[in-house]
Amino acid sequence: MTISIWRYSHLALALISGLFLVLASLTGIVLAFEPMQSAVKPYQPKNLAEVSLATTLKALEVEYDEVLTLEVDANGFLLANVVTFSGDSNQIYVHPVTGKQLGVPEVQHPIFKFATNLHRSLFLKSVGRFFVGVVSFLLCFIAITGLFLIVKRQGGWHKLFSKVQKDYLELRYHVVLGRWFLIPIIIIAASGAYLSAERFSLLPNARLTHDITVSTEDGDMGTKPYELDIFKQVFLNEVRSVSFPFSDFPEDHFEIALADKELLVHQYTGRIVSEQPYPFTFLANEFSLALHTGKGSIVWSLVLLLASMALLFFIYSGLVMWRRRVRNGKVARIQNHKDDCSHIILVGSETGTTYAFAECLEQALTHAGKTVFVSQLNDYTSYAKAEQLIVLTATYGDGEAPTNARHFAQLLKTNPPHHNIHYSIVGFGSLRYPNYCKFAAELDNMLQAHPKFEPVLPLYKVNNQSTEAFQDWSRKWAVATNTALVLPVFKQKKVSLTSVNLRVVSITDINLDDTFILRLRPSKTPKFCSGDLCGFTPKEDGMMRWYSLAKYQGDILLSIKKHQKGKCSPFLSSLKPGDMVQGNIKKNPHFHVPKKVSELVCIGNGTGIAPFLGMFDENQKNIPASLYWGGRNEESLALYAPYLSASQASGKLVHLRTGFSRVATTKTYVQHVLLQDAEPLAKKLESGAVFLICGSLTMQNEVLDVLEDISQRQLQQPLSEFEQRGQLKMDCY
Numbered sequence: 001m002t003i004s005i006w007r008y009s010h011l012a013l014a015l016i017s018g019l020f021l022v023l024a025s026l027t028g029i030v031l032a033f034e035p036m037q038s039a040v041k042p043y044q045p046k047n048l049a050e051v052s053l054a055t056t057l058k059a060l061e062v063e064y065d066e067v068l069t070l071e072v073d074a075n076g077f078l079l080a081n082v083v084t085f086s087g088d089s090n091q092i093y094v095h096p097v098t099g100k101q102l103g104v105p106e107v108q109h110p111i112f113k114f115a116t117n118l119h120r121s122l123f124l125k126s127v128g129r130f131f132v133g134v135v136s137f138l139l140c141f142i143a144i145t146g147l148f149l150i151v152k153r154q155g156g157w158h159k160l161f162s163k164v165q166k167d168y169l170e171l172r173y174h175v176v177l178g179r180w181f182l183i184p185i186i187i188i189a190a191s192g193a194y195l196s197a198e199r200f201s202l203l204p205n206a207r208l209t210h211d212i213t214v215s216t217e218d219g220d221m222g223t224k225p226y227e228l229d230i231f232k233q234v235f236l237n238e239v240r241s242v243s244f245p246f247s248d249f250p251e252d253h254f255e256i257a258l259a260d261k262e263l264l265v266h267q268y269t270g271r272i273v274s275e276q277p278y279p280f281t282f283l284a285n286e287f288s289l290a291l292h293t294g295k296g297s298i299v300w301s302l303v304l305l306l307a308s309m310a311l312l313f314f315i316y317s318g319l320v321m322w323r324r325r326v327r328n329g330k331v332a333r334i335q336n337h338k339d340d341c342s343h344i345i346l347v348g349s350e351t352g353t354t355y356a357f358a359e360c361l362e363q364a365l366t367h368a369g370k371t372v373f374v375s376q377l378n379d380y381t382s383y384a385k386a387e388q389l390i391v392l393t394a395t396y397g398d399g400e401a402p403t404n405a406r407h408f409a410q411l412l413k414t415n416p417p418h419h420n421i422h423y424s425i426v427g428f429g430s431l432r433y434p435n436y437c438k439f440a441a442e443l444d445n446m447l448q449a450h451p452k453f454e455p456v457l458p459l460y461k462v463n464n465q466s467t468e469a470f471q472d473w474s475r476k477w478a479v480a481t482n483t484a485l486v487l488p489v490f491k492q493k494k495v496s497l498t499s500v501n502l503r504v505v506s507i508t509d510i511n512l513d514d515t516f517i518l519r520l521r522p523s524k525t526p527k528f529c530s531g532d533l534c535g536f537t538p539k540e541d542g543m544m545r546w547y548s549l550a551k552y553q554g555d556i557l558l559s560i561k562k563h564q565k566g567k568c569s570p571f572l573s574s575l576k577p578g579d580m581v582q583g584n585i586k587k588n589p590h591f592h593v594p595k596k597v598s599e600l601v602c603i604g605n606g607t608g609i610a611p612f613l614g615m616f617d618e619n620q621k622n623i624p625a626s627l628y629w630g631g632r633n634e635e636s637l638a639l640y641a642p643y644l645s646a647s648q649a650s651g652k653l654v655h656l657r658t659g660f661s662r663v664a665t666t667k668t669y670v671q672h673v674l675l676q677d678a679e680p681l682a683k684k685l686e687s688g689a690v691f692l693i694c695g696s697l698t699m700q701n702e703v704l705d706v707l708e709d710i711s712q713r714q715l716q717q718p719l720s721e722f723e724q725r726g727q728l729k730m731d732c733y
């Protein structure tokens with residue numbers, strides 16, 4: 001529940017203050033340059049901690065006829081109001097030791113003046129200041145709610161800076177930048193709100209008053225200030241300002257503002273006539289001003305500049321995210337009537353990405369001649385002609401329902417279907433979270449227990465919005481329901497491909513699994529790695545097919561299953577040594593062996609073994625490596641035996657475990673073999689070994705269930721802990 005409250009508060013506050021925030025961040029960007037520009041001036045030639053006030057006062061007496069005030073500004077520059085011997089009154093920067101003039105304060109540049117006015121009051125004087133104050137206050141809450149949401153999303157404070165989940169650009173960078181800039185934004189907003197509150201006298205009086213009785217002490221009127229001990233003991237780095245006595249009368253004093261207190265000092269005796277510490281509100285005001293403006297610190301000004309820019313990005317990306325969510329929520333309103341449809345798709349989604357899958361499925365089903373109705377789980381009702389119910393749902397919080405799916409269980413009770421309906425559930429989740437697809441699993445249990453619902457397929461889990469996994473589920477669903485379902489191609493991110501001419505070095509015979517190994521030598525040496533992908537485009541349909549590659553002694557090694565009716569694999573199987581073929585290489589960095597790794601556990605089935613053959617061959621440091629592989633029988637393994645034996649002989653592969661599904665009466669799959677090795681595998685997980693999984697998506701899901709089980713039972717930790725540490729890498733199809 002809480003996550004949606006935070007999300008709606010965050011959105012509502014941002015919408016209310018959006019326009020003001022745009023202005024504030026734009027002007028904030030401009031204003032951040034002002035302190036940077038001042039701070040680089042050469043007006044601080046000496047370390048102030050080494051110069052006593054007496055030294056400066058003496059130098060000033062020599063240089064000027066009279067000094068009225070002396071101020072040490074935020075940059076540590078000495079600004080003095082002096083009267084020269086020729087009678088001119090000047091405000092100048094002076095050298096702390098020689099008293100000589102170093103420069104004059106510049107008039108504020110019109111751009112900064114304009115930006116300051118706009119930033120402070122929108123040119124609306126007190127009314128504007130009031131609005132700006134309120135917006136600062138709101139911004140504080142927006143940033144706090146935002147930070148809370150990010151912490152939730154990342155799985156706790158301790159994981160704030162761990163890997164950010166894959167999502168569309170605006171959402172991803174809302175999170176990535178939020179982690180860095182929300183704290184500075186909270187500081188900017190809180191200090192801005194404080195300054196406004198101070199300005200509108202909402203805080204206790206910060207002014208300081210001295211309670212002095214008229215001094216009767218005269219002292220020696222010939223005494224020079226720099227001869228007094230007090231001025232010899234105070235150094236410039238402690239001083240804010242000095243006001244010189246108005247006249248020679250002993251009852252006029254030096255007013256010295258130090259970092260934390262103000263002193264009145266007798267001008268002839270040096271006695272401290274009054275000493276008052278600054279009230280907290282005064283210091284807080286000063287601190288807020290420094291934090292809000294960046295005065296005196298180039299580094300902080302730079303942080304303010306970047307935070308203002310980030311704020312603009314948050315406004316933009318927040319709007320994009322909101323629009324996506326609103327648009328996705330409206331899907332149901334622009335389509336068929338619910339009671340006319342045979343296929344009902346219900347979506348549970350928090351950030352909207354699951355709707356893209358629902359739209360794809362809707363298109364494909366419509367194309368297959370079905371009448372489709374798409375809605376959200378919270379709108380579940382009766383569906384007069386429903387034959388198939390397909391639920392696509394994310395999981396949120398700690399394994400909870402997304403906001404738009406919370407009422408489904410209740411609605412199901414109040415609207416039980418009148419006829420039997422087939423159902424399938426696809427859970428969208430992420431292995432980074434301990435409760436992977438938990439809500440989908442709960443729904444599955446709920447429907448399984450319901451007398452009117454009949455499952456078409458077991459629950460299918462999709463990790464990190466994998467389009468391949470969803471395609472895989474759709475193929476299975478199409479077979480199970482005998483539907484001619486072809487999903488439209490998902491929009492792919494642009495990736496850089498390297499086109500290469502490849503010469504066939506060798507090609508094996510096709511084995512009993514219709515599988516063969518193709519060894520190709522690139523004409524030039526493109527940079528590639530085992531785990532990258534090699535693609536071919538058959539002329540017939542112009543669609544690229546990708547194969548996971550092994551880099552084997554500089555060549556590309558592919559394990560290919562020949563599909564009789566396929567377009568690409570039959571062509572590749574017909575190649576002869578010496579033939580040339582045009583291919584493409586696509587980087588697949590998430591499936592590379594990490595540079596620093598203590599141990600490797602490779603798990604795969606069928607042709608998924610290919611990248612591992614290269615990884616073992618490249619294992620120059622003999623990092624302990626194991627292979628768990630599932631195939632039909634020994635003969636299936638024979639295809640890879642020469643490569644595996646060579647790696648075993650050289651210590652690059654130390655542990656080989658296989659599971660065969662067509663040997664004994666009981667089928668042994670790779671996940672069963674993993675279960676047999678639960679204890680050693682748990683130890684490997686614990687000691688930081690990297691687990692790589694390659695092969696079919698069905699195998700991947702089974703293997704993940706087994707690994708989750710091992711991790712929970714043996715280590716009392718969810719598998720997500722290891723996923724987040726980068727110990728789990730997958731490339732399944």
Ligand SMILES: Cc1cc2nc3c(=O)[nH]c(=O)nc-3n(C[C@H](O)[C@H](O)[C@H](O)COP(=O)(O)O)c2cc1C
Pocket residue numbers: 152153154165348349350351352353354355394395396397398399400402428429430431433434435436437438464465
């Ligand atoms: C704050 C947050 C919490 C999440 N919690 C879980 C979780 O407990 N289990 C899980 O499998 N996935 C979890 N996920 C991942 C989402 O379910 C997954 O990214 C899903 O594809 C998002 O779909 P949507 O964009 O339609 O909401 C979480 C994501 C976020 C941002």
